[in-house]
Amino acid sequence: MASDEAVAAMARTILAEKRARKAAEDDALRLYNRVRQLQKEEDRAQKRILETKRKAKEIIKARERNEQKLLEKEQRQRELQEQVEEQKLDNLKAKEEALRHRIEQEHKIYQEKLEVVQKTKEERAEIERLLAESRLLARKEALEQKDTIRKQQEDARRKIETLKLQKLTAAQEEYERRLREEIDAKLAKEEEIERLAQLELDLIERLKTKQVEQRKAYQQLEAVLSLGNVSTSKGLAAASKPSSPKVTAVASAAAVASPSNLSQQPSQSGAMEGPPEEPSEEDVARAFAMYDTEGVGEIPTLSLDGLLRDLGVPLNPSQLSQAIAQLDTSQTGRISFGEFLLWWKG
Known part of the structure; x- marks a missing residue:
């Protein structure tokens, strides 16, 4: 029992020692760590001190440099000011x-201007002197050349008069030549007029002969129509019955052959009307000229119907076609006044 207690006491003592040792080790470790921490803090503090000293040195050096630069700047400004002052003096x-x-x-x-003015005055005086001498010489030469100029003027006047006389003679000859030409042309025109007048007289005589023949044909036609009218008036009324086919054919042929004769138709009383007054040659010419718009003495065949109606001789289509065939034999589509007049009088 006692041994157990002793063992227990020893165990407690050992445990207490272990605990004490453990506590001492822990304290030693904490102290070691604290020492290490303090050493680190000391190192950092030392570094900060060194850094601070270095920065202080740099600041001092920078300040010294700035002071040096400031001194140099002030020196340069003084030198520049001195240069400016020197430049001002130089400029002045x-x-x-x-x-x-x-x-x-x-x-x-x-x-120089005074000299030029003086020289100009001298030159002007010299020029005036020379001009005076020149005028005197010119006056003398003019007096000497006056007779020569008068002679030259007289010669020129004589030459001008001679040229005028020559031109007048040439103009007179040209006038006489042109007068002779005009007289010859007038005589030629008069001869042509006489020839045309004679031709016109011949044509008039021929037209008169044709008119006589036309009157005879008209009288024959009137006699035939009168006979036909008498034969038809016995059994038929004149206003309601047409002429016989023979009479109608004869009348149509006569109208185409001579358009100045109007087709005769019986009146209501059965009597024959007399032929209308025939247009004169002047009337025919005026009527033809109204359709001759170009003034060339020709009209288109299409204008023949209107021309005949204006002259009081309307034709039916068949008669108009026959008249165009007689007038436009060459089929040109044009009718001349001469052809129409001969056809009209024929």
């Missing part, structure tokens, strides 16, 4: 020199 000297030079130049120019 240059201005004074330029002013002096300008004054000298102006004085020189003034002297």
Whole structure:
């Protein structure tokens, strides 16, 4: 029992020692760590001190450099100011020199102008003297050449009169030549007029002969129509019955052959009307000219119907076709006044 207690006491003592040792180890470790921490803090503090000293040195050096630069700047400014002052002095000297030079130049120019004016006066006087001498010489030459000029003027006047006379003679000859030409042309025209007048007389005589023949044909036609009218009036009323086919054919043929004769138709009473007054040659010419719009003495065949109606001789289509065939034999589509007049009078 006692041994157990002793063992227990020993065990407690050992445990207590272990605990004490453990606590001492822990304290030693904490102290070691604290020492290490303090050493690190000391190192950092030392580094900060060194960094601070380094920065302080740099600041001092920078301040010294700035002070040096400031001194150098002030030195440069002083030097620049001195240069500016020197430049001002130089400029002032240059201005004074330029002013002096300008004054000298102006004085020189003034002297030159005075010399030029004096020289100009002398030259003008010399020119006036020369002009006076020249006028005297010119007057003498004019007096000497006056007779020569008068002779030349007289010669020129004689030449002009001679030329005028020559031109007048040439103009007179030209006038006589043109007068002879005009007289010859007039005589030729008069001969042509006489020839045309004779031709017109011949045509008039021929037309008169044709008119006589036309009157005879008309009288024959009237006699035939009168016989036909008498034969038809026995059994038929004149207003309701047409002429016989033979009479109608004869009348149509006569109308185409001579358009100045109007087709005779029986009146209501059965009596024959007399032939209308035949248009004169002047009336025919005026009517033809109304359709001759181009003034060439021709009209289109299409205008024949209107022309005949204006002359009081309307034709039916068949008669108009026959008349165009007789007038436009060459089928040109045109009818001349001569052809129409011969056809009209025929």
